Amino acid sequence: xxxxxxxxxxxxxxxxxxxxxxxxxxxxxxxxxxxxxxxxxxxxxxxxxxxxxxxxxxxxxxxxxxxxxxxxxxxxxxxxxxxxxxxxxxxxxxxxxxxxxxxxxxxxxxxxxxxxxxxxxxxxxxxxxxxxxxxxxxxxxxxxxxxxxxxxxxxxxxxxxxxxxxxxxxxxxxxxxxxxxxxxxxxxxxxxxxxxxxxxxxxxxxxxxxxxxxxxxxxxxxxxxxxxxxxxxxxxxxxxxxxxxxxxxxxxxxxxxxxxxxxxxxxxxxxxxxxxxxxxxxxxxxxxxxxxxxxxxxxxxxxxxxxxxx
Amino acid sequence: xxxxxxxxxxxxxxxxxxxxxxxxxxxxxxxxxxxxxxxxxxxxxxxxxxxxxxxxxxxxxxxxxxxxxxxxxxxxxxxxxxxxxxxxxxxxxxxxxxxxxxxxxxxxxxxxxxxxxxxxxxxxxxxxxxxxxxxxxxxxxxxxxxxxxxxxxxxxxxxxxxxxxxxxxxxxxxxxxxxxxxxxxxxxxxxxxxxxxxxxxxxxxxxxxxxxxxxxxxxxxxxxxxxxxxxxxxxxxxxxxxxxxxxxxxxxxxxxxxxxxxxxxxxxxxxxxxxxxxxxxxxxxxxxxxxxxxxxxxxxxxxxxxxxxxxxxxxxxxxxxxxxxxxxxxxxxxxxxxxxxxxxxxxxxxxxxxxxxxxxxxxxxxxxxxxxxxxxxxxxxxxxxxxxxxxxxxxxxxxxxxxxxxxxxxxxxxxxxxxxxxxxxxxxxxxxxxxxxxxxxxxxxxxxxxxxxxxxxxxxxxxxxxxxxxxxxxxxxxxxxxxxxxxxxxxxxxxxxxxxxxxxxxxxxxxxxxxxxxxxxxxxxxxx
Numbered sequence: 089x090x091x092x093x094x095x096x097x098x099x100x101x102x103x104x105x106x107x108x109x110x111x112x113x114x115x116x117x118x119x120x121x122x123x124x125x126x127x128x129x130x131x132x133x134x135x136x137x138x139x140x141x142x143x144x145x146x147x148x149x150x151x152x153x154x155x156x157x158x159x160x161x162x163x164x165x166x167x168x169x170x171x172x173x174x175x176x177x178x179x180x181x182x183x184x185x186x187x188x189x190x191x192x193x194x195x196x197x198x199x200x201x202x203x204x205x206x207x208x209x210x211x212x213x214x215x216x217x218x219x220x221x222x223x224x225x226x227x228x229x230x231x232x233x234x235x236x237x238x239x240x241x242x243x244x245x246x247x248x249x250x251x252x253x254x255x256x257x258x259x260x261x262x263x264x265x266x267x268x269x270x271x272x273x274x275x276x277x278x279x280x281x282x283x284x285x286x287x288x289x290x291x292x293x294x295x296x297x298x299x300x301x302x303x304x305x306x307x308x309x310x311x312x313x314x315x316x317x318x319x320x321x322x323x324x325x326x327x328x329x330x331x332x333x334x335x336x337x338x339x340x341x342x343x344x345x346x347x348x349x350x351x352x353x354x355x356x357x358x359x360x361x362x363x364x365x366x367x368x369x370x371x372x373x374x375x376x377x378x379x380x381x382x383x384x385x386x387x388x389x390x391x392x393x394x395x396x397x398x
Numbered sequence: 399x400x401x402x403x404x405x406x407x408x409x410x411x412x413x414x415x416x417x418x419x420x421x422x423x424x425x426x427x428x429x430x431x432x433x434x435x436x437x438x439x440x441x442x443x444x445x446x447x448x449x450x451x452x453x454x455x456x457x458x459x460x461x462x463x464x465x466x467x468x469x470x471x472x473x474x475x476x477x478x479x480x481x482x483x484x485x486x487x488x489x490x491x492x493x494x495x496x497x498x499x500x501x502x503x504x505x506x507x508x509x510x511x512x513x514x515x516x517x518x519x520x521x522x523x524x525x526x527x528x529x530x531x532x533x534x535x536x537x538x539x540x541x542x543x544x545x546x547x548x549x550x551x552x553x554x555x556x557x558x559x560x561x562x563x564x565x566x567x568x569x570x571x572x573x574x575x576x577x578x579x580x581x582x583x584x585x586x587x588x589x590x591x592x593x594x595x596x597x598x599x600x601x602x603x604x605x606x607x608x609x610x611x612x613x614x615x616x617x618x619x620x621x622x623x624x625x626x627x628x629x630x631x632x633x634x635x636x637x638x639x640x641x642x643x644x645x646x647x648x649x650x651x652x653x654x655x656x657x658x659x660x661x662x663x664x665x666x667x668x669x670x671x672x673x674x675x676x677x678x679x680x681x682x683x684x685x686x687x688x689x690x691x692x693x694x695x696x697x698x699x700x701x702x703x704x705x706x707x708x709x710x711x712x713x714x715x716x717x718x719x720x721x722x723x724x725x726x727x728x729x730x731x732x733x734x735x736x737x738x739x740x741x742x743x744x745x746x747x748x749x750x751x752x753x754x755x756x757x758x759x760x761x762x763x764x765x766x767x768x769x770x771x772x773x774x775x776x777x778x779x780x781x782x783x784x785x786x787x788x789x790x791x792x793x794x795x796x797x798x799x800x801x802x803x804x805x806x807x808x809x810x811x812x813x814x815x816x817x818x819x820x821x822x823x824x825x826x827x828x829x830x831x832x833x834x835x836x837x838x839x840x841x842x843x844x845x846x847x848x849x850x851x852x853x854x855x856x857x858x859x860x861x862x863x864x865x866x867x868x869x870x871x872x873x874x875x876x877x878x879x880x881x882x883x884x885x886x887x888x889x890x891x892x893x894x895x896x897x898x899x900x901x902x903x904x905x906x907x908x909x910x911x912x913x914x915x916x917x918x919x920x921x922x923x924x925x926x
Contacts, residue, residue, distance in 0.1 A: 095424075097687075097691060100425075100687055100690060100691065101687065103414050103425045103427075104414075104425060104683050104686060104687055106413045106414055106425075106427075107413025107414065107425075107675050107676060107678060107683065115411055115676060116411070116676050116677075117406055117407070117408065117409050117411045117412040117676060118407075118409050118411065119404075119405070119406050119407040119409070120404070120406050120674065120676065122404075123401055123402075123404045124676075124677070125401070
């Protein structure tokens, strides 16, 4: 009797796995998209990750897993942590955003007393769409969901955390840069800092895009250099609008990039005359911006003995 | 409100799709560009079914309220659909039970004493006591069975009434008790568009003489399709309508109660079978794996028992009562809302997975003739306007087609398969050469009346149901089918879907367009 071909359990698992859906992200066929209801609104609870046990677990994961990986696969250097001395928490850490390494780099370079009380604002639609990604974001980054373009309501959780004395890591660009160059800042973070009367600490992360750009989930081989520069805390000037403060925040990061490229003194002089190079990248076709943005950054220190030049 | 049905076009994001194959199922990858017809989502069931029944009886369509039709001293007969619907049988309480209880309550209140209940099983097998009890509920069963609650007997000539002939010469002969009643209340479940309307009393309570005028090859060939009962589309329904009219003209008074169900076919934990595959949760995917493996590993007898115990958690979506045609019009509208999916154009190949159950193998075995009836009869005909497949196209079905028969339920099927189909598969030849012999065979008649056998002529009708498809299709291939049984049916057997497509290449070319009718739950393709 010629029955149909029997499948082994492994075949069956493979067959089912073709429709596997890790959580709630829809993978409907294209013609079914119009017939697929939008995902029900849901909110992943994250408070547990900021409890004492959650913080201890995060410290363990960051120090025991994330830092060894990142610091083994890349060559980070950190500068300007002295700027945090004498600053009263809570503060808002802001940085350019071009890689998944950014949040890890900030959290693993912050002194423990700061890190233990720091939470990361993470886009709800990406980091909190499926349970396993939500749990990872909450545990490792102390992440909490923030709706992009969500208006006033989007910052409710952030305000609650600041009220509880938590520092925040915020990427005012809203998303990772596709070409390595800094994008326009959304003004929501400046408004939040003003509303909560908190200082803003600018951080420039240089080389993360070259090390692990958007689309990669592991750093490039060769331990690419990365530099993390902390700047002086910023505060809203008397009568300064949130838009103006947002531009000031953007300039502060550009100055840190300038400082990294040249020297502190030169960068300060250019900043005083408003001549700090912009971080918006070269004009021209997209490929050119990507090309320039992905250029490896210069290694510092003594060149290896077997190389003839610097 | 559930989502409407739609036609999926298989792309690289489409997971393998669920295909039924008798008492089994599989996930099958379809070629890119194949179309898949999905039925609408299950409509919400009526929350207060008893309340809806009471309203329907009190506010009938084109008829007086039932309460006013009931009078002391009258002769009242309540007939109801037999075990062939719904499929699978409903979880308790069956909607027939709820309606019967309301009708009987009214009759009791109005002082009706002469009340009989009849299972409208026509030439189907007699239902067993347990099966009747499941359909009508314990209270009705205890009050009426077996004296006043009986199966219809189409061969009890002393209890049949010849009503007359229609203007097309069709004989109308129905149950005597029903014909002589002051009122027949007919309780129906309209599972598919073919059911209900004038097909209830003139067919459900008829004799062989009354069924023969429309259950024949010519009528089937002119029913395109019999799932589309609009006048002029289905010769069988036109014939039934004439018979219904004759009954009306002869003074037989019928109060019709029709119900529609939603698409909740599979109970938990098999609810994933009601859902679209890309919407399966992780739990449902795991359930699929576990169920599939357990099903394959189970001994055949146990597997059969498990499948036969599946009871559908149907929700009732509509209850209409009153004059037959007025009621049926509303019933069909509700049914189409649940089952109709618009499809653009025909394709070269139609694919269907045959489920474990059809109308004639409830608590029984789906033998090869019933496979033919379900595939080429019912599922091929699940269309309006024109078939899903083009003329001369191929039909690919998934089913093991076991060479297996239920000796009590299907005795004449065994002989039909061995004696008739071994000679010819041509419906017209079969009809003219063999039908009379089987229909009048005293042993088959005895088994029909005294045992639980389908009438001797029943396998012929099963074959006729597929006459239109046999006439229309260029090739029929069964994936996983028993080669010898398939050969006897005039089909070809393939071991895999890929092989089936390869084989169909002879008929439809190397890169045919493919449409998969994703049932159950049932869908009617409205082909434009």
